Amino acid sequence: MPKSATDKRHFIIAAALVAVTTVLMDILLKAVLPLPIQASLEALTIDALIGWHLSLIAFLFSLIVVFMLYSIVVFRKRPGDNSDGEHFEGNTTLEIIWTVVPLIAVIIFAFYGINTLAEVTRSEPNEVVVKVNGFQWGWSFEYDGVLSPEMVIPVDQRVRLEMNTRDVIHSFWIPEMRVKQDLVPGQETILRFTPIVTGEYTLACAELCGRSHWSMLAPVRVVSASEFDQWLAQRRAEQNPALVQAGPDTE
Amino acid sequence: MSLMSLGLVRGLIGQALGTLAGLFLVTLIRVLAGMDPIWAEEPAWVTGAVLGVIGFLIGVGALTDWAKWTVGIPTPLHHGPPVGKPAWVRYFSVDYNHKVIGIQYGVTGLLMLMIGGAFAVIFRTELSRTGLQFLSADTYNTLLSMHGWAALMAILLGIGGMANYLVPLMLGAEDMAFPRLNAFAYWLNVPSIVLLMTSLFFGWDGGWTVYPPLSVIGSVGYQFVFYSIFTLGLSSVLGSLNLIATILRMRPPGMTLFRMPIFCWAILATSMIQLTATQLIGLAFLMVSFERLLGMGFFDFEKGGTPILFQHLFWFYSHPAVYIFVLPGLGIISEILPVFARKPLFGYRWIALSSLAIALVGFLVWGHHMFTSGYAEYLRVPFMLATLLVAVPTGVKFFSWLGTIWGGRLTFPTPMLFVLGAISVFLIGGLSGPILATVASDLHLHDSYFVVGHFHATIFGGFTFPFFAAIYYWYPKITGRMYNEAMGKLHFWIMTPAFWMMSIGQMSVGVMGMRRRIADYDPALGVEFGHILVTIAGFAIAFSILIMIYNLLHSAEVGKVAGANPWRSRSPEWQIPSPVPEHSFAAPIAVVGEPYDYGLPNSTYIRMAGAAGDD
Numbered sequence: 001m002p003k004s005a006t007d008k009r010h011f012i013i014a015a016a017l018v019a020v021t022t023v024l025m026d027i028l029l030k031a032v033l034p035l036p037i038q039a040s041l042e043a044l045t046i047d048a049l050i051g052w053h054l055s056l057i058a059f060l061f062s063l064i065v066v067f068m069l070y071s072i073v074v075f076r077k078r079p080g081d082n083s084d085g086e087h088f089e090g091n092t093t094l095e096i097i098w099t100v101v102p103l104i105a106v107i108i109f110a111f112y113g114i115n116t117l118a119e120v121t122r123s124e125p126n127e128v129v130v131k132v133n134g135f136q137w138g139w140s141f142e143y144d145g146v147l148s149p150e151m152v153i154p155v156d157q158r159v160r161l162e163m164n165t166r167d168v169i170h171s172f173w174i175p176e177m178r179v180k181q182d183l184v185p186g187q188e189t190i191l192r193f194t195p196i197v198t199g200e201y202t203l204a205c206a207e208l209c210g211r212s213h214w215s216m217l218a219p220v221r222v223v224s225a226s227e228f229d230q231w232l233a234q235r236r237a238e239q240n241p242a243l244v245q246a247g248p249d250t251e
Numbered sequence: 252m253s254l255m256s257l258g259l260v261r262g263l264i265g266q267a268l269g270t271l272a273g274l275f276l277v278t279l280i281r282v283l284a285g286m287d288p289i290w291a292e293e294p295a296w297v298t299g300a301v302l303g304v305i306g307f308l309i310g311v312g313a314l315t316d317w318a319k320w321t322v323g324i325p326t327p328l329h330h331g332p333p334v335g336k337p338a339w340v341r342y343f344s345v346d347y348n349h350k351v352i353g354i355q356y357g358v359t360g361l362l363m364l365m366i367g368g369a370f371a372v373i374f375r376t377e378l379s380r381t382g383l384q385f386l387s388a389d390t391y392n393t394l395l396s397m398h399g400w401a402a403l404m405a406i407l408l409g410i411g412g413m414a415n416y417l418v419p420l421m422l423g424a425e426d427m428a429f430p431r432l433n434a435f436a437y438w439l440n441v442p443s444i445v446l447l448m449t450s451l452f453f454g455w456d457g458g459w460t461v462y463p464p465l466s467v468i469g470s471v472g473y474q475f476v477f478y479s480i481f482t483l484g485l486s487s488v489l490g491s492l493n494l495i496a497t498i499l500r501m502r503p504p505g506m507t508l509f510r511m512p513i514f515c516w517a518i519l520a521t522s523m524i525q526l527t528a529t530q531l532i533g534l535a536f537l538m539v540s541f542e543r544l545l546g547m548g549f550f551d552f553e554k555g556g557t558p559i560l561f562q563h564l565f566w567f568y569s570h571p572a573v574y575i576f577v578l579p580g581l582g583i584i585s586e587i588l589p590v591f592a593r594k595p596l597f598g599y600r601w602i603a604l605s606s607l608a609i610a611l612v613g614f615l616v617w618g619h620h621m622f623t624s625g626y627a628e629y630l631r632v633p634f635m636l637a638t639l640l641v642a643v644p645t646g647v648k649f650f651s652w653l654g655t656i657w658g659g660r661l662t663f664p665t666p667m668l669f670v671l672g673a674i675s676v677f678l679i680g681g682l683s684g685p686i687l688a689t690v691a692s693d694l695h696l697h698d699s700y701f702v703v704g705h706f707h708a709t710i711f712g713g714f715t716f717p718f719f720a721a722i723y724y725w726y727p728k729i730t731g732r733m734y735n736e737a738m739g740k741l742h743f744w745i746m747t748p749a750f751w752m753m754s755i756g757q758m759s760v761g762v763m764g765m766r767r768r769i770a771d772y773d774p775a776l777g778v779e780f781g782h783i784l785v786t787i788a789g790f791a792i793a794f795s796i797l798i799m800i801y802n803l804l805h806s807a808e809v810g811k812v813a814g815a816n817p818w819r820s821r822s823p824e825w826q827i828p829s830p831v832p833e834h835s836f837a838a839p840i841a842v843v844g845e846p847y848d849y850g851l852p853n854s855t856y857i858r859m860a861g862a863a864g865d866d
Contacts, residue, residue, distance in 0.1 A: 004658075005657055005658020006658070032755055032758075032759050033758060033759055033762040034759070034762065034763060035695075035762055035763075036763060036764055042691075042694075045691065046691050046692055046694065046695055049689060049691055049692050050686060050692050050695070053685060053686040053689070053692060054686075056685075057682045057683070057686070060682055061678060061679075061682055064649055064653065064674075064678055065675065065678070067653045067657070068653060068656070068671065068674065068675070071653070071656040071657050071658075071659070071661065072656075072661060072663075072671070075592075075656065075657065075658055075659050075660065075661055076660075076661045076662070076663075077593075077660040077661060077662050081660065083593075083660060083850075084593040084594065084660060084849050084850035085592055085593045085594035085658055085659035085660050085849065085850050086594065086658045086850060087594070087595060087848070087849070087850035087851045088594075088595065088597075088658075089595045089596075089597070089598075089599065089845075089847075089848075090595075090597050090598035090599065090600075090601070090651075090654070091597075091598070091654070094598075094650070094654070095598050095601045095647065095650075095651075098646060098647060098650040099601075099643060099646075099647055102642055102643050102646045103643050105642075106639045106640060106642055106643060109639060109685060109689060110635060110636050110639050110689075112689070113635055113639075113688075113689030113690060113691065113692075114632055114635070116689065116690075116691035116692075117631065117632070117635075117689075117690045117691045119691075120691050120694065121628070167464065167468075168462075168464045168465040168468070169462055169464070169465065169558055171623060171697075171698060173698070173766070175695070175763070175764030176764075178694060178695040179694045179695070180623045180694045180695065180697050180698070181623050181625070181694075182623050182624050182625050183625075184557075184558055184559060184624070184625040185464055185552050185558060186552020186553070186557060186558070187552070187557070187559075187625055189625040202773065202775070204764075204766055204773075205766075206697070206698040206699070206766050206767070207462075207698060208392070208456070208457065208458045208460075208462075208465070208767070208768040209465060210392075210456055210465055210469075211388050211389050211392065211456060212388055213388075213392070213768065213769060213770075214388060214766075214769035214770040214771050214772070215388075215771070217773070
């Protein structure tokens with residue numbers, strides 16, 4: 001083992017260990033942090049961002065922990081040795097490097113972050129509009145005058161939620177869709193996403209809203225476009241039979 | 252000796268009487284004014300709470316000297332234990348010695364840590380299985396909310412303990428700049444704790460963030476929380492004022508700012524935040540209180556207000572507060588590492604200035620708590636940038652710590668283990684930060700258990716682990732006796748792996764879709780196994796802390812005598828006897844070298860006036 005702490009060999013060994021650990025940590029992190037299925041376009045975009053984050057975390061974690069453990073093992077005091085460590089008070093070049101390099105990483109991630117944000121919040125001309133109403137403790141949905149206790153949305157179309165509440169703050173979250181937005185009394189908030197996998201999901205309130213916050217859930221169904229039209233027409237008919245009798249112009 | 256000679260007992264009686272006076276006063280006014288009904292819960296309890304705090308301060312005697320000044324009675328500072336009473340009495344009464352006040356803060360902090368931890372252990376047990384087992388949703392929400400504020404009080408008290416005990420000793424000063432203000436600031440905390448505990452009986456369900464409108468429509472318990480935290484905040488402001496004055500004005504000759512023990516830098520940075528940000532949370536809480544009490548509409552959209560305003564005011568304090576909580580702990584890490592590495596602190600100036608940088612940038616990032624709140628969308632980008640910037644000075648600290656231990660002669664007694672554990676845990680907290688800072692990934696993780704994992708790791712790594720390191724490290728200085736090393740190591744080896752498991756478990760269930768602050772969860776989420784692990788880890792942590800408490804109490808009696816400087820530290824407080832004498836330094840000290848020149852032959856940090864300390 002090299003004697004001096006500034007011997008190159010120490011750094012070569014540690015760097016090799018960091019490389020190996022980074023790969024292992026990356027695999028491990030993605031195993032213990034399993035994201036739900038990717039049911040929206042946003043999930044694809046956001047998961048890619050999360051993936052880059054996790055890889056960076058794996059590297060930085062390995063970097064710090066390997067150097068720490070290496071020091072603990074190699075630079076521990078040996079029995080009978082009562083000397084002090086080597087006297088060096090710092091190294092300005094190193095300090096500048098580990099200030100500037102993280103700064104560059106921060107700028108890269110910020111740039112990537114801004115692009116992702118623009119991507120997941122973009123609007124499209126033909127959005128399916130659902131009015132969402134949150135209340136203590138439940139949800140209701142409105143499709144151009146048609147009320148529903150469950151949210152049904154067509155697959156592969158951009159959905160725009162126009163959300164309102166009158167009592168307290170709630171928050172709209174379907175983990176499989178990834179995106180989240182609070183509902184605020186006195187203000188309409190908007191949330192957009194594009195579901196890409198048909199199926200049944202659960203909408204949950206993510207902002208503490210009182211006693212039954214935990215059970216403020218609502219069923220969500222993502223269906224094909226034709227099923228959606230059919231469902232909407234049926235609901236409309238159920239709620240207003242007069243319209244159906246009036247003629248074909250009501251769908 | 253009668254119980255009434257304890258200031259604490261007189262204070263509590265004063266608080267009870269003050270509260271009753273408030274209830275009576277409001278009711279009397281309502282009777283005289285012919286208002287119906289005669290009993291109005293809200294104004295009565297609020298008046299009672301405020302008068303109760305004043306009653307406590309009068310009863311305990313924190314205002315006595317100042318009252319005497321107003322009528323011209325001289326009040327010479329009394330030194331030493333009270334005359335004709337046992338020595339321990341001074342710890343339960345107003346005492347102006349910073350070492351007594353430091354212990355008062357520290358012990359109260361540990362007590363609150365255990366209370367806050369107990370709340371967590373109760374509701375964690377409920378969460379270990381799906382379905383509501385033994386808690387109602389209301390009780391769950393109350394315990395969860397109480398856990399938050401009890402733990403935050405514990406942190407502020409713990410920091411007060413470390414700062415009050417250590418800063419004057421590290422500066423070679425006899426005491427703090429304003430001893431009476433120091434005692435007053437401490438004693439504010441006790442009625443604050445009483446108010447918080449009282450809120451438990453009314454129940455409140457808003458979490459520590461108490462967002463309106465929920466906190467406006469909830470029980471009167473909220474009012475107790477608001478005035479409790481207002482009182483706590485006043486203590487923070489006054490305490491930090493005192494610390495800043497002490498650090499800037501009471502350094503010995505030769506101790507330039509860049510020759511202070513590094514912990515003083517951390518406390519300086521923390522105090523600057525406390526002094527300037529705390530007002531905002533006090534204001535925010537008063538505004539909600541007034542909205543409830545007087546029908547003002549600050550946060551009520553029907554009266555022209557907005558609930559989001561509260562979140563801005565709240566987080567303008569409560570984000571910088573995170574740095575209030577962790578900077579002293581990071582200072583402890585920087586302080587203790589060189590001693591057990593037998594090497595200088597790597598890049599002293601960079602570490603010192605990184606604390607200031609974190610403090611300053613910390614003021615510009617509050618909006619990252621509000622990415623999903625519905626505020627103007629363009630605000631998300633600048634808050635994301637500012638938040639990511641915090642990573643830079645934080646990184647400087649990590650790398651400098653590595654530079655400090657690299658090439659040292661490391662030994663691993665309990666304080667060093669806790670410092671290394673702190674670095675590992677703070678690393679988990681720190682690295683899980685940027686993923687929450689980039690807005691898009693936060694849209695998934697916001698208000699999930701991932702956030703719970705993130706901030707518990709940050710606060711345990713930045714406060715709890717270093718606080719425990721500090722307790723073990725300065726224990727021989729405080730008591731004159733050594734703690735039990737085997738028990739200390741047992742504490743560490745239970746708590747640290749358990750904490751890692753807890754963090755990973757919390758983050759894991761959060762990513763899978765587990766929301767924060769819910770009394771029960773859907774079995775379909777598949778998070779039950781994660782919750783069982785987190786609960787087991789929680790119990791292990793609680794158990795390990797009980798080992799520490801036993802160790803601290805037991806070793807004070809039977810521990811082996813420690814001597815003045817068992818760690819071979821260069822810092823001023825280790826150059827005087829243990830336990831520290833009433834007046835700390837027998838003679839003024841002067842600084843003649845660098846604080847951390849371990850390994851530099853014939854160097855010394857301080858010199859004491861007179862032959863005795865001239866070595």
